[in-house]
Amino acid sequence: MKKLFLLFTSLALAFPVIVSAAPDTFVDLVNIIIGLINPLFTLIVSLILLMFLFGLSKFVFSLGSSDSVEDGKRLMFWGIIALFLVMSFWGIIAILSNTFFSP
Numbered sequence: 001m002k003k004l005f006l007l008f009t010s011l012a013l014a015f016p017v018i019v020s021a022a023p024d025t026f027v028d029l030v031n032i033i034i035g036l037i038n039p040l041f042t043l044i045v046s047l048i049l050l051m052f053l054f055g056l057s058k059f060v061f062s063l064g065s066s067d068s069v070e071d072g073k074r075l076m077f078w079g080i081i082a083l084f085l086v087m088s089f090w091g092i093i094a095i096l097s098n099t100f101f102s103p
Helices: 002-020 026-060 066-100
Strands: none
Touching: 026 066
16 A cells, blocks of 8 residues: 555656656657667667677587587577667668658
């Protein structure tokens, strides 16, 4: 009950800030959404690179175990594929936002 009270109190205190941040135009709304997505992209790319490096270390330090070598190869392959997809999506979003929503 106490946690619920703290949650509602926090939302009530943050309400004026949320309302004053309302966008005036569609371009402002898109810029706010892109501003929220950019840190998420950074986090996703960091996690994908960490997955790739984990696969690389598993591949290098396998000590002759064929299962570890295959797991490392698999993690590196899917890390590269995921990194390509995320960076492509990021590039498409950048092109679209610079084309249609430039100030």
